[in-house]
Amino acid sequence: MSTFFDESIKRLKNICMLSRTNRSMNILPPSFKLRDPVIHQVRKARRQGHICSLILLSVHQFDQFIRQHSSDTMQHLTKVLEHILRDTILDYVDASRLIGVKMVHTNVYGIFIRETMPFLAQETDALAILIGKSIQTDLNFELQERDLTVQIISGATQLPADIDDEKHGIYLAVQEAWLLAAGLAPVPYNSLKQQLSQIIEYKDITVLTQPILNLQTGEVYGYEVLTRGPIDTIFHSPEALFDYADRVQLLSELEFVVIQKAFEEMKGRGIMSPVFINITAVTLSHPHFERNIKRYIEKEDIKPSHVIFEITEQHLMRDFVSSSQVIRKLRSLGFRVAIDDAGAGFSSLQSILEIIPDIIKIDKSLIQEIDRVAAKESMLKAIMSFAHDIQCQVIAEGVEREEEAGVLMRHNVEMGQGYFFAKPERFMPSQGRLNLDEMKHKIHRLRSVTAS
Template sequence: MFTSTYTVRSHIKKWSKIVLPHRYLRYYPPVFTLRNPLVSGIKRAFKQDDQVVVIAFNLANLHELADLLGYKQINKCKNSIKVIFKKVVQELVHRDDVIALSNFNNEDIGLLLKVDPKKTSVSDIETLVHKLKKTVNRRLGEQYPQLKIIYHTGYMFIEKKYEVEASFQKAWQLAIAMAEKRVTSEYNEMLFDINKIIEEKGLSLLAQPIIDVSTNEIQAWEMLTRGPKGTSLENPLSLFSVARQTGKLFELEMIVLEKAFKQVVDTGCRQNIFINFTPVTLGNPRLIREVNKFLIKYSEINPKRIILEITERDSIEGETFFTGNIKKLRALGFRLAIDDTGAGYASLHTISEIMPEIIKIDRSVIQNIDTNKVKESMLKGLLLIAKETGALVVAEGIENESEAAVLTRNKVDLAQGYFYARPGNLLEKIS
């Protein structure tokens, strides 16, 4: 009688969840035929123009643990792992960014996050994955000191073009393939795609103008990368995440550099050009040789008009050749910009270390600055830092006239954003 009553209550508890709002189904949600909380969460994020990334945590040594612990204890251990993951995600990830934390195949943990593509880089995702994995491993070590529990991680962005559930399943399989670092058809497909892009130089560049705030004239262009049109790698977040995880980031960014040089020459562009680079590329021992090769090939290029914009500052440490390459690039005439200043301590630390010629103020500082006095105070502080270092300031992400007015009032040098112009073809923009 007790078992029967307990079973009935369990079923009632489970099926009552079908009517609950999504915010109550974030952690290990049941999947219903009538309503899949994962799919509905992804759809909601897409409607808000966010990207969705699925992060896979693959329990690599499950069978070894099962042999060691036995059936009952391994199930208890897996339940403890789920609890620890939930607590760590709640501590390290903003609640509103979590679409779902789910348990797949009874061994793999999947975390679905919504991502603002204007604020988040591939490095931000990797940093988060590293923190989650490190914290989970520490907690597991405290609870199971006698065990060595090994997790491998991978991640993939979900495409918006296909039916959502199918897109999610594809992204999950690719994330698992990345995590396991095994030779699978999915991993081989990604490697083939990125190698094909590199071999055929199958990238396109869009240009967004950077405006002189005082004169409203175009002073520079930022080059923005897009993958092959109509493919799963057209989105730059997906493109650069696959390139990073397959070890092809340097080759990809060298194609971006060459294509930017070619567009400058072909269009006769006389304004400055901003080109984004990760520390992985700026710290590569082959960098200076490749740059010199392009300068010879495109001899019309004046390096003084090229600004190398350093993104993903958190990965600068550990790049052995980074400092030496920066000195050599400056000797060639290139200038440096620090991206996303104001988004955290790392940007301020990088300014003091690199002393860039240009500081780009992060969109998070600029957004709604016209109604937020604290943000305007932050802007004034960053302008003071720029003045002390002799750097020009570019404010990013200007979306309306009120925000632009704050820049004018504070005598910001340069600005870019949809308020001034959206990205487009450089030739069409110039003509």
């Protein structure tokens, strides 16, 4: 009886909601049998002569995620994702342009936008990347208590103007946007993919470096290579550049270009200090990885002992057997290996256990506010103890405040990197001694304060 009563109340609430203005429920409204508010608004916008575009968002490889986790975890993921989507969308899409947001398939969300001017595909593509990245960052922050990490993929397209049936037009647009989100659309069809392909072909990237300092002596131990795309483009941001390259299956090609540019800089500027180059498991498992690396070092006459490949957690290393074989070959050539993002999640710790790296880089999320959060300091001590046991060096990333650097020195962390010491810039020429002296002075002053 109570079940029947509850269902009746639910139906009554839904019927009452139909009388509301569509604006009050245009973001993930409940499911209606009589009328879909979002489709109704799409139909209305098109009849008023507006062009309608669609941005599609979804969790990457959601089908695999379902098989690996419980229904409770999946419900939690969906609940958190939809909450973040509601909070985020109006930060990027003006309310006057937003038609509505609805789930178009299981865990696939469509953002419908009213265009008041000629449709600019590249701008909407860029908007899709920004929204997807923002939601991914917030979502992973909320999921970290469950040791979950997800990737959000996104694609954008235009609803076909020559189809009168909105439901059919939306269906076609969803299929099209999904191909773009998955990186399966042909290059000429996707303006951003074409732009990225040209960046890779012409090596139109800039490599910056950030010094890594010895916290005992103040000397520069080495440099980490950081990448920027062309200025005044969406790809100037490294997050957008590498995230989109992964989405359209060009990540390895992009990372090979970064390695080549880094080697060219090392040779051209006579850099003899160790240089850290980020690389994902995607590229590490590329069939031509070893061949390409050998070719690059021979061309630029680079000593492998001067290069440390920094394996990032951005793409989880799943096949440890084959990856370990590649790493053994790299080490046999004289290269060293670092694991990035230690302390940020379970996967980096698993990679450390499987690979036993030469260097562990502690993630900035653990370093930030470490002087104010006792649990972070406890985690640092645990990582330092483990690193001592496996005889590997430790670098703390993201040091931005003097107090954070002081905690690192108190626990004898060997090396540090971050804005407190120096911002990223081009490879420092020999005349840059003033900056080096300033960094050294900071460290010596902190060491004396810590010692007292």
